[in-house]
Amino acid sequence: MALAAEILGDRWTLLILREAFYGVCRYDDMREDLKAPRSTLTDRLNMLVARGILEKQPYQEAGDRVRRAYVLTEAGRGLALTFLALAQWGEAHVTGGAAPVGAADRETGAPLHVALVDADGVPVDLARAALRLRG
């Protein structure tokens, strides 16, 4: 938790990762979307690459020069649950309404959500859980 907090405990980092999940992966597109200062954006992207959450991949669009894209690594994609849980919380307690945020089954389109489950995958009510976040 402590290290995770160090990585995610930053406004821009959180927003950059949201962009990455949304599929935005180019420096200038992120800058445009987030209105983040260049130096801060560069700094955070480098940090995320150094942490193994994003990776910088060269790519080339037809008839264009080679550019760099920032894409989520396996570890980065692992944050999806955290982001979904956060979005779900924001929807319930902050924005106060059904925001256009969530997850859906890629094939059936059925809405999905984050929940607490036991080892057999059976959902358990949050109130039944004892948390242990230290460490």
Place this chain on the structure above:
Amino acid sequence: MALAAEILGDRWTLLILREAFYGVCRYDDMREDLKAPRSTLTDRLNMLVARGILEKQPYQEAGDRVRRAYVLTEAGRGLALTFLALAQWGEAHVTGGAAPVGAADRETGAPLHVALVDADGVPVDLARAALRLRG
């Protein structure tokens, strides 16, 4: 998401909430645990109270003067899933081992974890999900 990021996108805020989930609720105990500067801690606690995530409750221990405790509100407790998901991620991708972090059934002690489920509570693989975090 954007507003949620604004609230949680801060190193101390994340750590303060971890303390709160762990049951630490007194100013000086948090200061001791986190080694946070007083002014920053005061500032973040006030912010969390203003946002309705913590509330300041006076309380009195036997034979002691009245003091103030910062406890999670209903909205604050709603962040538990997010924290568990984050702790789970940290365990899997950052600290690289089974850290003493997680959740367990309060009665049976069975370990619990965060997962993506469909409307019927049936777990769905993360790779099947299409995310929609905008909004």
Place this chain on the structure above:
DNA sequence: TACCTGAGTTCAAAATTTAGACTCAGATTC
């Protein structure tokens, strides 16, 4: 009365963030 403690506030110094100008290499245009 003098002292201790929890929960702050105040203040100057240090660190970080910001906006905006500048750079630089590869393509494209003239």
Place this chain on the structure above:
DNA sequence: GAATCTGAGTCTAAATTTTGAACTCAGGTA
């Protein structure tokens, strides 16, 4: 082949935030 454009930065000075250390203040104790 000179001038221009673009993506992806770097540099810089000013503004903002964070930090640590000292100070305050009220209630209770010795």
